Amino acid sequence: MPSSGTELITDVGEAKLNLALGSGVAVQITHVAMGDGNGANYNPGFGQTELKRELARNPIERQHMVGSNAWRVTVEFDHDTPAFWVREIGFFDAEGDMIAIWAGADITARQTGAIDYMLDHILNLSRVQDGLVIINAPDDGLFDLAITTGLAIANLQLEQLRQADAIRTAHGQL
Structure with a gap:
């Protein structure tokens, strides 16, 4: 996906991260979901708990750190994924809660379906203390x-x- 758009930690994500801060338990991001934003681009909100219209969700296949609290995550959506224009991406923890979201009124939507769609995204968690978020993938x-x-x-x-x-x-x- 292009670098335009907005990525933010949701209110639920922030609450879980604050709870993890004192407990020594990490928030484990395990899945990525994509949606079509209900047919339109939009700016994401902190209060969102889900995508506007989720159409595909897969586990994170690979990850690695690219900086202090920035993770490169790779997820493949195969050719059997329904065809739609990707306008929103959600990052979900092991409990199914949306921790972060990427969307934007200024993005260029990309289409899935009929071909394998490889999502290669840098998840920037720079506002999060080191060690609080774990991307659960090889x-x-x-x-x-x-x-x-x-x-x-x-x-x-x-x-x-x-x-x-x-x-x-x-x-x-x-």
Whole structure:
């Protein structure tokens, strides 16, 4: 999504974060929902507890920190997701409460449906104390390390096979 629009922590989100402040319990954001804003762009409000018209919700697939209290979250909505123009995005905790929302009168809506829709969004929680919010999904860095390690092992095995073939060719079949 483009950087225009407004992202804010809802009143429910702020209340949960304030409660977590003294208790040592973190608010775990686990899901992202998208909606069409009931057919129109709008500016989000702190009092919102849900999207104007939620049409799809999925768990967060990957995350990593990109700064102090800023998380990059990745969610894929597959081609079976109903076709609609995305005008609002909600970030929900493990209990189903909307903690943050992104929407705006100035956004350019993007369409879902028929293709896989990859949401790659920076969730800015700069007004929140460190450690109070946890994005509950695998860390991109760990995922990237696993892929890189797997690729390195596969390349090593290919090289060993290539060398074994070269030895057999040079010295005949054993």
